[in-house]
Amino acid sequence: MFRGMVTGKRTALYNANLPLTNGNLVEAMRTAEFESFHCVPAKLVLFGGSSCPDDLGDMLAQEGVNIVSHYGATEMGQLMTSQRDSTQDKAWNYVRPLANTRPFLQFDLIGEGIYELIVLDGLPSKVMSNCDDPPSSFRTRDTFMPHPSIPDAWKYLGRLDDRVTLMNGEKVLPVPFEHRVRQNELVQDCLVFGVGRAFPGLLIIPSEHAAGFDSADLSDKLWPDIQNANERTELFGRVSREMVKILPYGTEYPRTDKGTVIRAASYNHFATTIDNVYKGFESPGKADRLALEIPALEEYLAKLLSECVGVQGLSANTDFFAAGMDSLQAITARAHIMRELDLAGNVLGQNVAFEHPSITQLAAYLDSLRKGSPLESVTEEDIMRELVAKYSTFAQFKPGTQVPDGEVVVSATGSLGAHVLSQLLSMPHIRHVYCLVRAPSPEAAQERVLQSLADRGLSPHHSSAHGRIISSLVKSGLSSSHASAKFTALPSDLSRADLGLGSTVFAALTSLVTSVIHSAWAVNFTLSVRSFEAQHIAGLRHLLDLCLSVPFARPARLAFISSISAAAGTPSPARIAETLVKDPAHAQNMGYARSKWVAEHIVKAAAVSTGMEARVLRSGQIVGDSVQGNWNATEAIPLMFRAAVTIGALPALDETPSWLPIDLSARAVLELAGMAEPGSKIDGYFERRDGPDVVYHVQNPTTRRWTEDVLPALSSAGLVFEIVGQREWVQRLRDGDQDPKTNPTVKLLDFFAEKYDNDNPGRRGLVFDTYLTEQRSKVISEGSLFEG
Template sequence: MSSAALTLPAAHAHDKPIYASSTTTTAPEESKDSDVLYTINDLLVHRARTAPDVPLVAYPASESGLTDYVQYTARMLDGFAEGAARAYLRLGLVPGDPFDAGERTVVALLAPSNIDYIATLFALQRLGFSVLLLSNRLSAHAIAALLTSTNCTTIITTPPFAPLLTAVQAAKPALRTFTIIPKHTYAAKQPQPRLTVHRSTPTEAAKVAFIVHSSGSTGLPKPIFQTHAACLFNYSSSFPLRGFITLPLYHNHGISSFMRAVFSRNVIAFFNPNLPLTGANLATAMEHTRPQIFYGVPYALKVLAETPRGVAVLRACRLVLFGGSSCPDELGDRLVAAGVNLVGHYGATETGQLMTSFRPAGDDAWNYVRVPKALEPYLLMDRVAGSDAYEVVVRDGWKAKVCSNADEPPNSFRTRDLFVKHATIEGAWKYLGRIDDRVTLVNGEKVLPIPIEGRVREHPLVRECVVFGIGKSVPGILLIPSEHAVGMSDDEIRDSVWPAVEDANTRAESFSQISKEMVGVVARGVDYPSTDKGTVIRAAFYKQFEPEISAIYAAFENTAEGTLVLDIPGLEAFLLSLFKETGVELESTTSDFFLAGVDSLRAISVWNKLKKTLSFNGNSGKLSQIVVFEQPNVQCLARYLYALRTGSEIDVVDDIEVMQRLVEKYSVFDPHVPGNAVVDGETVILTGTTGSLGAHVLAQILPLENVKRVYCLVRAPSPAEALARVHASLAQRSLQPPPAQLSKVTALPSDFSRADLGLDAATLTQLRNTLTAVVHSAWAVNFNMGVASFETHHIAGAHNFLQLCLSVRTPRPARFFFCSSISAAAGTPLPARIGETQVPELAHAQGMGYARSKLVTERIVGAAAGGVGVHARVLRIGQIVGDSRVGVWSGTEAIPLMIRSAVTLGVLPDLDETPSWMPVDTVAQAILELSGLSCPLPQDTPTTVYHVLNPRVFSWTHDLLPALRAAGLDFDVVRSASGCSGCVTATRTL
C-alpha cells in the first residue's frame, strides 16, 4: 500500500463523556485495495458504498430555519456530488486530462456554507479540480490577489456576491464565473452509469485537494495548499459523535471538522448561516439536533453561556470542542464548573490539528493543550528570548504539515503562536497569543492583550474588546457593544463594564493595566475587521478606528485645566486622598511613592486627575506625566504643585545634597568581632538571581567544588515561590544545572530594607556561622526613580548586607562584592579617562536616580573597606548583552528594541558611537574571578574598584550595521540627530 494512502477504520461509539483522546489514524489491519483512500472523492465514494444509509449531514430545510433540519445520507451526498458534477460539465466547467501527471486545475468557491456549498465541494473533487475556498469576508483586492497567486481563472459563486465579483473582474478580466448549482438541479435522479472523469491513484494523493488561505491580518491573505494525503491524515483524527458546527466551511477549522464527521460516519448539523449567531438561536437549534459534540469558536460559547438554557445545551454534549482563538479563562472556568466537558483544539491551517486539551477525569486544566505522543518528535517549543513564552514550531516530517517557512530547524513551520508551560503538568501548554499581538509601549514594555481582552469580553454588554497603545505611554481598550447595550449611553456602558476591567487589571502587570480614562466605546452595530474565526484583525482594526483611538489619547493628555485652588496643607490632604483612590494608602506625607507601590499606571492616572481637578493658573502644560516619580513624596509634590500655580520659585531638591546625606547616613558600621567559627568551603549569598546577570552567576557558581551552599534572596511570599522563581529564571535563559548542583541552592524570601534582611533567627544564626561572601547584583533598573527612592530598599539594603558580613563569627568578615554600573561615573566632564578608583565628585554620576544611587553605594562600600576592614569591592559593570552561547537578551532593553525596528520599521539609525559590550556569561565569569570564588585572589589587595567591561570598542555604523545586514536583516539607515548618551571610555589598571 502506498505511504500516501489512508485506510478507513471502522467507526465506534461512546456512551460517556470523552476525557482522553480517541483519535484514530490508519487501521492496523490489512484492507482491500477498494478501501484505500487516495483522494477526498474516495472518502465520499467509500462512505456511499459501505454505509449508504448512514446520515452524514443535517441542514435546515428553509432559508431561516432553526428546527426544520433534514438529514442527508452518504448515498444522498454521493448523488448530489454526481448531479452537481454533471451540471457543471454541461455549463462548460471541464477538467483537464484525468491522466495528466501535472497539478490539478484550480476552481475558486465563494458562497455561504449551506447544502449547495457541500454538494459543489464534492462535485469539484469528483471532477478532479483543486478547490480554492474563499472567505466570504474578503475584499475584491484580496480575492484578486489569491486568484493570481493560485493561477485560478474560474470562480463559482452566488448572486449576492455579484457586485464584489464585478470589482474582482476589473482586475482579472479573464475570470470566468459560474453560479452555484441549486439543489433542485443536483438532487434530481441521475442516469446510470456513474460519472467517471479521473482515476484514483497514489499519484493523485500528492496533488492539491483544497487551497485555504491565511486571514490576511498582516497584509494580503496567503494561499495554503493542502494535498489529498495531508487532508486525509488530518481528517483521520476523528470523533465518533453526532456533531453540531457553527464554523464556515471555507475556514480550515470548519472544513476539517466537517470532513472528520464524514470520516467517522457521524452526522453533523450545520447552524443556519443566514441567521445571527445569538444564544437563543443556537440553543434552539441544538435542542432540536441534540448533538454529542459541539464545534465552535469561543464567541459561540460566550453567547450560549449568558443564559442557563445555553449552558444546559452545552452540558448535554459529551464534548464541547472550541478552536480558532483562545477562550477566556473566566468563561471556560464557569462552563467547566457547570459540568461542561470543555476541550480546546489547537492547530494551524499549515499543519493541521496539533494539540487538544483532552485530559483525564478530574483534571480541570481545560485551557492547557497537551502534546500527543505521535507529535512529540515533530514539535519544538522554542523559547522566546527574554520571556517565559514559547513559540510552537512544527518540524519536517509531520504528515499534516503542508508548507514550511523556516530553515531552523530545516524545512520547519514556525506558527508565531506563543504558549506558556503549566507549572506542574508535563507537556501541558496554555495559549498566550500571537507574536504579532503584543502591544509594545513607547518605553519598550510589552502588553499582552489576550488575557485583558478575554476577561472584558466576558461581560454581556461587550461583543468585542481590543487593547491598543503601540508606541504610546499607556495602553487603552476599545469596546464594541453587544446587542444587550441597545439604548445605553457610552458612559453607562463604560461604568457597567468597568468592574470587569478592574478585575483584568488585578491579573496584569502594572504597565499593562487600563485606567478608566483609557476605555473607549464605539458605535453600536459597527462592522470591524475580523477573521472567519471571529478573531479581530488587529492591524486593520487599529487603522479603521485610528480617529477614535487618537481622540481618547487627546482627551487623556490634553485635559482641560481644573479650577480647584488649594494651599500647601490642602494639597497634601488632597494628594493623600487621591493616592488612596488609586489603591495606595500612604502612611504620611513623606512616604516614598515608589516604595509604597505607586507604579506607572497609578502615576499616569494621578497626573491625569491632577490636570483635570487643580488650577495651575495656565501652567498645566508644564506638568510632566512622570511628575509623581520626579517628586518622591506628597510633601515634595504638594510644594511643587503650589509653586507651579502661584509662579513662585519651585523648591528643587538638590540631588547632590541628598546623595551626600545618604553617604553619611549609611557609612557607619558596627565593627567585626572576630570569632572562632570554622567554615568548610564557601557559603555565598547571591542576589538578583531572577535577573539575567544573577542567573548566570548562579549557573557558574554551582559547579565550583569549593562552594558548598548558595543562598538566593528573592522578593517572594514564600520559600517555595522563591525557589520556583529562581528555577524559572534559569530555565528562561536556557541554564539547566543538574539536580546535584541545584541541591546547593537555598532560596529564601527577603526584604533588604530590614536590618535582618527579612530572614528568620535560625537562618541568620546559620549564616553568621558559615557565610563567606555576598555577591549583590539586585537593583531596580528604573530610570524614572529619583535617588531618594532608592534609599530604603537598595542603598539601605547594601548597608544591611555589609553589616551582616561584619557580624559573622569567623575570624575575618565575610567578603562583599557590589555590582555597580559605569553610569556611576558617566557624568564625568569630558575629556575623561576614568580609572579603577572612587569617583571623586558625586556630581560625576549620570544625571538619573539609578546612576546616582549606584555611586552613593560605591562610596558606602569604600567606607566599609577603609573604615572597618571588611573585604568590600565595587565591580563597575558596562553594557551587558545576551550570553555568548544562546544569545538571550531582554527584548525590553533599549538596544534590542532599536535593532528590532529593522524588522518593524525597516530602518536603523546611523550613530556616531563606539560601544563596548560584554556577553552576560562573560561578565558573570569575571565576577566570580574577582570575588575569588573561582580562582584565588589576594585578600589584602588595596584595589576596591574593578571595571568589568570590554576593553575593545566597535563602531555602530561601520561595524554593527554591516554585521546586521550580513545576518539577514533588511533595513535602511537614517541619519540620527544625536548619538546615545552615557558612553564612557573606562580603563582597567591592575
C-alpha cells in the same frame, strides 16, 4: 421524539435557528420543562479556535473534567493538542506536538521566554508558505511559552499582533487581561489598547445582560474584575479606572467568523475613540479648575493621593514611592491634577510624580507653574547628592546569637543573574538561592526563572539540601510547588520595604539569608536619574535593610553590580582607580550611569556606618558567553552591530573595548563576592576583606581596538558594511528606517547621538585599574585566557 412517544415523557427539540449559547440553551430547558434530556456522554472536552481563560480551565480540571486544548491552522491542519493522562498531568493549557507534526515544528525565540511557532517545509498538510527563513516555511505569528518542567509542552500566549508595545518598549500581553474581564457576564468583549502610548487602556463592549445599565453603574460593577486583572499583570500593564472606556451596548466591531475580536482592525476602527480617551485622561478638564495656594494645595494633594489614588500614610515630606506608590498610581494622580487644578495652561510631564516625589515638593512645583515663577533650578548632580543623602542613613546593626547553617543567597535574574544563579546552584556549599523576580504570581516567577536559564542554554542543578528552608517558607504561606530543588522564585517588588513579599515571607527570609547579589537594574539609557529612584535606588536600600535584619552575629553581606559608566564621564586621559568616584559629574551623562554612581555611594555608607560587608563590583561591557556566544540583542553594542545590516554602516570609534564573556563575568562576581569557595561555619560568610572604599573592576584587563580589531573581525565573520566617521554614522541612523521593528538600532538613537554626534575623543584615554580585582579574582587575573 420517537423515544418520547415510546416512554410517554415530554421531550424537547432545540430550534436550530437559535445560536447554541449558554443563555439560549438554559432558556429552552426552562421553557420546555422536559422530563428527559439526552446527550452524548463526554469523556473529553476539546476546545479550539480561541484560548480558554486559565481560571475557567483550572476550575474544570480540578473538578475532574478532562479538558483538552486543540491548536491548528487553516493553512497547516491540526498541529498540537494538550491530550494527556489528565489524572496525573493537570497542564491542560499546554499543547504538545502531534507525533507526525513534531519534525516540522520549530519554535523561534522572539523575546524573553516568548517563542513564535514556525511550520517547516515538508509537512503534508501545509498548503502554503510565507517565509524563506527557513526555506518555504510558514510563520504562524502565534506565540507560545514553554512549560517550566514538562518537555515540549507549550502554552499559547496570543498572536504577535496581540502584544501591545508601549512608548518605552515594555510589552503588555493583553490576552490574559481580556480573558479575566470577559468572564463577567456583563461583558461581550473587551480590548486592551495602548500601542506607542505611555500606558494602556481598555475598551469594553457590554453584553445583552448590561443593556439596562448606564456607563457609571456598569463601571462600578466591572471595576472589581478589572482590578483583579490588574493584580495579575505587571505594573506597566495595569489599567487605571480613568482609562476604561465603556462603549454603548450593540457597538459593532471587527471580529472573525469565530466571534473573536480582530485586534489590529479594531484599533483602526476605534482610533478616534482611543485618541479621545487619552485626551480626556491627559488634557485639562473643566473650565472652573481650582487655583489653590500652597497650604490648600498640600491639603488637596493629601486627600487626592489617599482617597482617589490609594497611597496611605503620607506626611508632607514622605516620599511617594517609599510609601508604596506605583507607576499606575502616579499616572492616575497626574490625570486628576491635570483635570482639576489651574495650571495656567501648562501640561504636566508623564513623570511629574517621579520628579517631585512628596506632597511638599509637588505642591511647590504646581504652584510655580500656575504663577509662572519657576522653581530654583536643580542640576542632575544636585539630585545625585540629594539621593545619596536620602538613602544613606542606617541604624546600628544589632548582633544576634544565631549561627547560619550554610550559605543562603538572595539574587536576581536577567542575563548576568541567570549565569550567576546557574553557577551558584552547581556549588555544593551553597545551601539555597532565592530569586526575586518581577512577576504577578509564584508560578509565573518560577516559570520566568526556569525560562531565563533555558534561553541561555543553562539548567538548574538539583540538590536535596533545602528541605528545612522550603518547609519554613511553606509554614509562612508559600507553597513548595513554587520551589525547585535548590532555588525558590519569589514574585517581588523591590520598591517596597518588604520587597513585595508580604510581612510573613519577608520575616522568614530574614531568618535565612547570608548573602545578596544585586544585579537587577533597568538597562534604560533614556531615563533621568530621578526615574531610577523608586524601583532601583530605593530597592537597593531595601535589600541593604534585609541584610541588616538577620539574626546572626554579623549582617548578611551584599555585592552590588555597578557599571563602569558610573566613572566613564571622567575627563580623559585618566586612570580610574579601584575606588569610589567622588565627583558626580564624572559619571557618564545619562540617568542610568548617574543612578549607578548614587548606588555605589549608598553601598559605601552602609559598609561604613554598620560594619557590614557591602561591596561594589563595577562591571564593564559583558558579551556573549564563552560557550555558545549568546549576547543580549537589546543591549547597545549588539544593536549597533545590527546597523551593519539595516543601514549598511558601522562607526569608526576611538575606543579600546575590554569585553568579558558573561559566564566568566558571573564567575568573577562570585569570586569577588567571596562565594566561589566554601568558608568556615561563619567566618567565611562574613569575612571583611578590603576596605569600604574599594571598588572592584569586573572587566577584561586585556583590551582590543575598535576600528583595528573589532570591525575587521565582524567583516571576516561575513558582515558587509561601510566604515564611516562616528558623526556620519549617527546621521545615517537619523536618515534611515525609523521603524524599530525593522531597524531596532533607532530605539537608541538619542543615546548614540549623545555619545557620538560630536568630535570628542573616545574612551581610549580611560584606563580602569584592575590590580586589586586581579588579586581577588582568578578569572580577571587570567584575562589572557579569553583574549578576543
